[in-house]
Amino acid sequence: MNQPDWQDYAAETQAIRAGQKRSHEGEHSMPIFATSSYVFGSAEEASLKFTGQQPGNIYSRFTNPTVATFQERLALMEKGERCLAFASGMAAIMAVGMALLKAGDHVVCSRSVFGNTVLAFQNYFGKFGVETDFVKLTDPAAWEAAIKPNTRFLFLETPSNPLIEIADIRALADIAHRHGCLLVVDNVFCTPILQQPLALGADIVVHSATKYIDGQGRCVGGAVVANEEIIEKQVYPYLRTGGATLSPFNAWVFAGGLETLAIRMKAHCDNAFELAKWLERQDAVGKVHYPGLASHAQHELAKRQQSHFGAVVSFELKGGKEEAWRLIDATRMLSVTANLGDVKTTITHPATTTHGRLTPEARAEAGINDSLVRISVGLENIDDIKADLAAGLAAA
Numbered sequence: 001m002n003q004p005d006w007q008d009y010a011a012e013t014q015a016i017r018a019g020q021k022r023s024h025e026g027e028h029s030m031p032i033f034a035t036s037s038y039v040f041g042s043a044e045e046a047s048l049k050f051t052g053q054q055p056g057n058i059y060s061r062f063t064n065p066t067v068a069t070f071q072e073r074l075a076l077m078e079k080g081e082r083c084l085a086f087a088s089g090m091a092a093i094m095a096v097g098m099a100l101l102k103a104g105d106h107v108v109c110s111r112s113v114f115g116n117t118v119l120a121f122q123n124y125f126g127k128f129g130v131e132t133d134f135v136k137l138t139d140p141a142a143w144e145a146a147i148k149p150n151t152r153f154l155f156l157e158t159p160s161n162p163l164i165e166i167a168d169i170r171a172l173a174d175i176a177h178r179h180g181c182l183l184v185v186d187n188v189f190c191t192p193i194l195q196q197p198l199a200l201g202a203d204i205v206v207h208s209a210t211k212y213i214d215g216q217g218r219c220v221g222g223a224v225v226a227n228e229e230i231i232e233k234q235v236y237p238y239l240r241t242g243g244a245t246l247s248p249f250n251a252w253v254f255a256g257g258l259e260t261l262a263i264r265m266k267a268h269c270d271n272a273f274e275l276a277k278w279l280e281r282q283d284a285v286g287k288v289h290y291p292g293l294a295s296h297a298q299h300e301l302a303k304r305q306q307s308h309f310g311a312v313v314s315f316e317l318k319g320g321k322e323e324a325w326r327l328i329d330a331t332r333m334l335s336v337t338a339n340l341g342d343v344k345t346t347i348t349h350p351a352t353t354t355h356g357r358l359t360p361e362a363r364a365e366a367g368i369n370d371s372l373v374r375i376s377v378g379l380e381n382i383d384d385i386k387a388d389l390a391a392g393l394a395a396a
């Protein structure tokens with residue numbers, strides 16, 4: 001039976017159907033190819049495959065059918081030409097840097113990115129002569145002003161963590177291209193179900209599959225999606241040499257995660273929107289940060305750029321650290337952890353955990369005050385989530 005051209009199908013269908021090549025056993029569900037190497041029919045076939053003259057599996061550091069299924073699905077869903085999976089989200093981000101940067105290059109990065117992403121650029125690429133300037137995510141003029149003749153790419157996350165600010169991907173892609181740079185977008189918070197940065201002009205998308213793609217907090221993994229040229233000439237040779245490969249088991253979990261991603265994201269976002277509206281009505285709560293609310297500074301942009309508003313909500317209590325800690329400690333169901341993108345709702349105090357190593361001045365500059373609480377809204381019944389938080393708010 002001929003495979004349909006999956007590009008013509010919707011993301012929900014691609015997530016379930018694309019990328020799986022049924023073996024001679026006729027299995028319906030996806031198998032796990034737990035093999036490090038592959039055998040060849042002849043010495044000549046081995047030679048043709050090793051030298052790239054004939055496609056096929058060689059060694060699971062860079063070719064594995066289960067990993068390939070995950071890659072094909074995610075590439076289609078992100079509207080990219082090709083995807084490569086990595087051992088973690090950080091491994092994917094490191095791969096983009098290792099593949100694209102050289103000593104003397106310059107990067108412009110949002111100030112509001114994942115903590116280890118800041119360290120990757122500052123400490124590791126910095127060590128090899130790559131300079132990075134950090135700018136305010138929502139200020140396109142600051143991005144443009146930071147670009148130098150040797151700038152190779154701009155790097156951002158939208159929405160940001162923990163203040164859920166939104167960057168205009170199309171505007172920043174235009175700025176990048178006008179100056180001969182690429183735009184790299186970390187699409188972890190939205191997933192391709194809510195936002196497709198490549199369709200908005202970005203050149204490279206990176207993922208931590210650890211979050212919503214798994215969705216149940218089991219495995220660590222990541223991915224890079226871009227055009228054929230960037231992947232084949234730059235990122236793939238780095239994967240082959242760098243070796244931060246995704247395991248077939250984790251790829252199997254993630255490929256299965258993609259199959260339910262669309263309905264999970266809708267349910268996550270519906271719960272989060274409901275919770276944000278409820279939080280806005282609570283007396284103990286000051287500002288609520290959620291792009292679905294009319295009070296959010298980039299509400300219109302979020303409506304235009306995303307198909308839903310995401311599932312991370314943060315809010316400020318009237319009070320400070322004591323009140324925030326009392327609230328967190330009075331909840332009984334929510335998980336006190338900084339992880340996100342799980343079916344389980346999680347609650348965290350950014351000022352003393354994820355952003356606890358920043359100086360008070362740096363935290364203030366980033367807008368992260370001591371009363372800020374962040375919630376990654378899960379899939380429990382929304383009334384149970386509200387009840388748990390109501391108990392917390394009463395104690396605060």
Ligand SMILES: *Cc1c(COP(=O)(O)O)cnc(C)c1O
Pocket residue numbers: 088089090091114157186188189207208209210211220221222
């Ligand atoms: C978790 C995360 C990462 C890093 O991913 P790992 O899989 O933990 O290495 C990068 N970016 C964002 C936005 C994340 O939330």
